Amino acid sequence: MLNPTKQRPVRIGCYSAFWGDSIAAAAQLVKHEGANLDYLVADYLAEVTMGILAARRQRRIMQGKGEKGIDFVNEFISLVLRPQLPALVKNGTKIVTNAGGLDPVGCKEAIEALLVKMNIKGVKVAAVYGDDLLVDKESPTLESFQEIHSFSTISPVNHTQDADRMPAKDDPIVSMNAYLGAQAVAAALDQGAQIVVTGRVVDSALVVGPLMHEYQWQRSQSNYYDLLASASLAGHIIECGCHATGGNFTDWRQAAFSPYGGYSNMGYPIVEFERSGDFIVTKPEQTGGLVSPGTVSEQILYEILDPSLYLLPDVILDMRQVSLSQVGNNRVLVKGAKGFQPTPWLKCSGIFLDGWKLSGELLIGGAEAKDKALAVGEAIHKRVSGMLKERGMPPLRNYNIEALGSESIFGANGRRGDTREVMLRLTGHHDDTAALRLFAMEVIPSATCMAPGITGGGSGRPKPVPNLVHFPCLVPKSDIQTKLAVGDSAHQTLTWDAWDQNQKFASPPVLASIPLPTINGPLVKTKLINLAYGRSGDKGDVSNVGIIARRPEYLPYIKRSLTEKVVADYMQHLCKGSVTRFELPGLHALNFVLTHSLGGGGLSSMVVDRQGKTFAQQVITGIDIEVPAELVPSHAKL
Structure with a gap:
């Protein structure tokens, strides 16, 4: 007490x-x-x-x-x-x-x-x-649950709208936790x-x-x-942790070179919570980072x-x-x-096994490094596919090639096709570990039979690992x-409170929308990073991109230029679902939710950025915003 x-x-x-x-x-x-x-x-x-x-x-x-x-x-x-x-x-x-x-x-x-x-x-x-919702289940499958629903990232009422992939009713579940x-x-x-x-x-x-x-x-x-x-x-x-004290901060130099050691001595966060409900966020004295x-x-x-x-x-x-x-x-x-x-629902985190996957890496240097990497990756895939066919084995279920270092995460928006050093990353998915071991054996030989400038990735011959798939779902509180x-x-x-299982979801109060700007003269283009901070992260196969205006007067212009369609078009190489924009007027911010954008989610994704950590950086450094010239910061490059 x-x-x-x-x-x-x-x-x-x-x-x-x-x-x-x-x-x-x-x-x-x-x-x-x-x-x-x-x-x-x-x-x-x-x-x-x-x-x-x-x-x-x-x-x-x-x-x-x-x-x-x-x-x-x-x-x-x-x-x-x-x-x-x-x-x-x-x-x-x-x-x-x-x-x-x-x-x-x-x-x-x-x-x-x-x-x-x-x-x-x-x-x-x-x-x-x-x-642990499997602890008393005779069969670790969805069939053992009386009531279970998929989880929609867009709608609290329609649980199937843009929901992540669920296992089949009889697929074995590795774990399921509320x-x-x-x-x-x-x-x-x-x-x-x-x-x-x-x-x-x-x-x-x-x-x-x-x-x-x-x-x-x-x-x-x-x-x-x-x-x-x-x-x-x-x-x-x-x-x-340090996400609130300068870690992963858009203006990274403020944290990296802050007093008391910067990144090398980052201060961890503290909240001072008042009886009224207001609170202060701070960090220990004489530690690096910043709280702003x-x-x-x-x-x-x-x-x-x-x-x-x-x-x-x-x-x-x-x-x-x-x-x-x-x-x-x-x-x-x-x-x-x-x-x-x-x-009356609890969100749950489930995991099921869907075959095996394997990732291998090769460093490729010299002229046309990106083109060489892609050619090598395609050749290895074709070579392995032929070998699997000869052995009467099914082809790889999925295969992914990335030339890391050539702005591969930016897709068609990348600008570094002329780089002279890339890391070729190859990922395969199959139901049989023997097929993936064959794939692993064919990665390293490319150093002598394919492009010049290939050297090993340093981790040796890769090994197959279980392809675990995460799925969010909803279970009634009364069952937990x-x-x-x-x-x-x-x-x-x-015990939980007595919940009315037929309770209708109460919609939040409607707030006034962030107004669009009144245009009285010519506008110029500047990168979003000059006007806003950005932070992104993951929720299963969903990524969000949060955009916070550096000054309140920037927000109407950001809203005008940064539409759902603009973000969807720019991120189409990664986002295979919908893009929804939400407003946070108190923080002078917008939040974009990108569904089906992480290749299945952090556990099963074949892409290098499995958790959407780079998404905000892609958006704020790649998309232009139209503003009056007088609003462009003096240090910004148009």
């Missing part, structure tokens, strides 16, 4: 954006913030990460080693808890993380064993689980837990749970959903779909009216999040139980 006399805001720092983030991050926050940090949170799980864990478990089973193994993020224990526990316990900082992966209870037990080994007493550990909410995290903290590990919860729950506990929000409060929405936004902003409306707004738009309907288990977040203001050095105040009652284990107490089951 919150101490009623406690007036200062709750301070939460995030040290991990993904499994593989810097091992120096947690130490930085613990060292710099000490007892001033109430919570240390860490996000380890992405869609890709769940696939990695599932593949590891599947491989263990196929090798006859049984189902039991380390199915959580063990690095959390060995690289973070082991060295930092004494200071965390001394400072009274609590830890909340989804490092539990596919086995939160196993992670809890491993932490408790570490506490015994380190002779640290009085620390209660909790596990939140129940997200995005649980924050209620169980709050309950664990209410019961005295100082370390809480979860499985697949929605990323922002790692922050929302502690705030629900600290402020003891009640549904009877008139602003209950607004508070949950603001807390969810705070979690969304810091869940990706630009860095924070980019992260707000990262990996979102419709900004009025950010669907979460505990609330629907409407971020269209969110406003940012710089209130100090590396301190940005965030206000204006609106919240609404959530839907959230479970909680706190210390030595008996495991508990938390």
Whole structure:
């Protein structure tokens, strides 16, 4: 329970954006913030990460080693808890993380064993689980679910509109996990837990749970959903670590050469959350990077779909009216999040196996490097196809050639066909590993029988790996139980509220559209990057491109020039679905959602940018915007 006399805001720092983030991050926050940090949170799980864990478990089973193994993020224990526990316990900082992966209870037990080994007493550990929807299924297929729907990135009502590919009803599913909410995290903290590990919860729950506990929000409060929405936004902003403090920032030089070491000493994000729901985003003193409306707004738009309907288990977040203001050095105040009652559905992340794939690389140098690379790639494909036919084997299901270094990600918009150095990347997909091993054997011989200037990629002969396909879907909350284990107490089951399964989806309030400019004179063209920041990311086979005007007066002109058709035409080499534009007037921003644009998604895609990380850079550096000459920044090149 919150101490009623406690007036200062709750301070939460995030040290991990993904499994593989810097091992120096947690130490930085613990060292710099000490007892001033109430919570240390860490996000380890992405869609890709769940696939990695599932593949590891599947491989263990196929090798006859049984189902039991380390199915959580063990690095959390060995690289973070082991060295930092004494200071965390001394400072009274609590830890909340989804490092539990596919086995939160196993992670809890491993932490408790570490506490015994380190002779640290009085620390209660909790596990939140129940997200694994296959655990009690006799058959790991969609047929074992009473009710399940595909997930539309465009429509909350029509679940099939532009939805990602779903497995067939009888296709074996490798894993399927529900995005649980924050209620169980709050309950664990209410019961005295100082370390809480979860499985697949929605990323922002790692922050929302502690705030629900600290402020003891009640549904009877008139602003209950607004508070949950603001807390969810705070979690969304810091869940990706340095993304909010200058990492991946459009104006990268500001972060790279910032005081106190720049990129080499990037500061990890902290939120200071007030009882009112307003909060400040900041970072530790004397660390690199920066916190500005630009860095924070980019992260707000990262990996979102419709900004009025950010669907979460505990609330629907409407971020269209969110406003940012710089209130100090590396301190940005965030206000204006609106919240609404959530839907009776939980989004789930599923993974199924669809054959095998293999990628190989060759460095090709000299004149006409791109043309040579493409010719070599086509020749290898033709050669392998003939060999498969001779052996009575089916052809490759899919094959992809990329000449990295020649602006291959830009498609027809690329400008570097004359480059003298490229990395030829070849990817094949087949149901039989023997076919892919044959493909692998034919990559390296091209160095002696094909174009000049070929040398190995340095990784040796590639090996086939399972082609895991991610699919999002919706399952009724009433079919999912959230479970909680706190210390030595008996495991508990938390029930959702009584949901009306026929509840009609409540549409968000209609806001005034961003006005188009009044044209009173001639216009000139300038690159979008001169007028806006950009950030892109992935949601399954969908990418979003967020565009934030550097100055409010730029936005009407950006809206006029940057239409859905313009973006669709420019990105047609990657986007095979629809392009939808959404408006965020509070942030002076637009968000474009590109469906079927990642070649199937981060796990199964054959293209080098499997998660849409370069999409925003392509758009802001390649598309021109028409503005009055006086609005073009003095440093910009027309």
